[in-house]
Amino acid sequence: MKMNIFIIYQIDRSTVPKRPSVNSEKFTKMMDSLFQLSESVCCLWYIIPGLIIVGVFYDYISYKTLTSVSLKDKHVLITGGSSGIGKSFACEAARKGANVTLVARDKDKLKAAELEVKKCCIYASQRIFSCSVDVSGPYDRVEDSFADIEKDGGPIFMLTNFAGAAVCGVLEDTSPADIRKMLDLNCLGSIQTTRATIEGMKSRGEGHIILTSSLAGLFGIYGFCPYSAAKFALKGFAEALYMEVKHSGLKVTLAFPADVDTPGFAEEEKSKPKETRLICQSGGLFHPDVVARKILNDSLAGYFTSYIGLDGFLLTTLNAGMSQDYSFVRLLLQVFLTGPLRLVAVLYQLSFFRIIKKCREERNKSKKAE
Ligand SMILES: NC(=O)C1=CN([C@@H]2O[C@H](COP(=O)(O)OP(=O)(O)OC[C@H]3O[C@@H](n4cnc5c(N)ncnc54)[C@H](OP(=O)(O)O)[C@@H]3O)[C@@H](O)[C@H]2O)C=CC1
């Protein structure tokens, strides 16, 4: 009986057309690969956040380590060191044990600043000097003064360019002399001091160069035509310089501060068009000590760009372009945020144009009333 059933079954199997087994094999294979894919996707869910956490942690630890170094026996030269951000920077460098040379034009202001900086020293051996130099003057004079400074204070380890100023106003109201001054002081001045220092730094295989641009060097602002032009130019200079000196072990840092509460800022406020003030207000007002500390730390950490505040972050991220910022976190944020930030920028621009339109209407109204 059993045998019969078996035979019938065999016959049946041979008569009933076989379901093509290829399909089921394909199906199983497909399911297998789908399963494998979902497994690897699941793995990625762990790997990507894991990598990000490791990257962030690495950035944090290396920033903390590099910024906690002592500057004992290191010579820090600060142009514009008699006032504002430059003076705060000098105090911060002195607190880290550096020998400091302040450079500016006015000798009395320099002497007064020297006394302030001396109070921040932490070692009896620290030397605080000052020297009157017009950084935008003839190059030979800048070079000779820097050679004298190095003779007295030793080779420059950190060159910090803060000498600068802003004359505000719409272009037709800006005198040709002020236009030239903006470009000479804010751009040429920093190029000249760097030119006078770079050879020595390269031969020693170490050194930091800090250049001070502004958020007005990342987007053109109403009332800042020549100033913005000079600060934009510094970005090109800094990027090219970095390419030239990276392999000699030198660090270049380009700072983009928003408004900072300094004597220079108080001065520019006097002639600032309303439009400029309203646009700049959205970037906030910072204390020079906070800005100086951030710039010094960013430079010691080897960062190419230094910014402060949310708007600083947004604008430097949006404008990263070909800038040489290789921090893991920064690169990650630049990769994911540049596109969306373009939209945010358009919204900001619309609000700025609304401000300009409003101010124009107000001015026309008051003209008519007169
Ligand atoms: N304050 C702000 O809101 C912002 C400032 N910045 C930039 O930061 C830098 C510092 O600004 P801040 O601290 O406000 O400036 P301050 O006006 O407070 O100080 C400027 C310093 O530069 C010196 N200086 C000016 N001209 C020359 C020159 N030809 N040669 C040598 N030294 C000179 C001044 O001394 P003396 O006159 O005696 O020569 C002074 O020590 C500038 O480059 C500025 O553009 C960027 C963004 C915002």
Ligand SMILES: CCCCCCCCCCCCCCCC(=O)[C@@H](N)CO
């Ligand atoms: C993604 C888009 C974000 C857009 C953010 C816009 C924020 C505008 C802030 C502008 C501040 C400009 C300060 C100039 C300071 C300066 O250089 C003078 N004080 C000179 O001394």
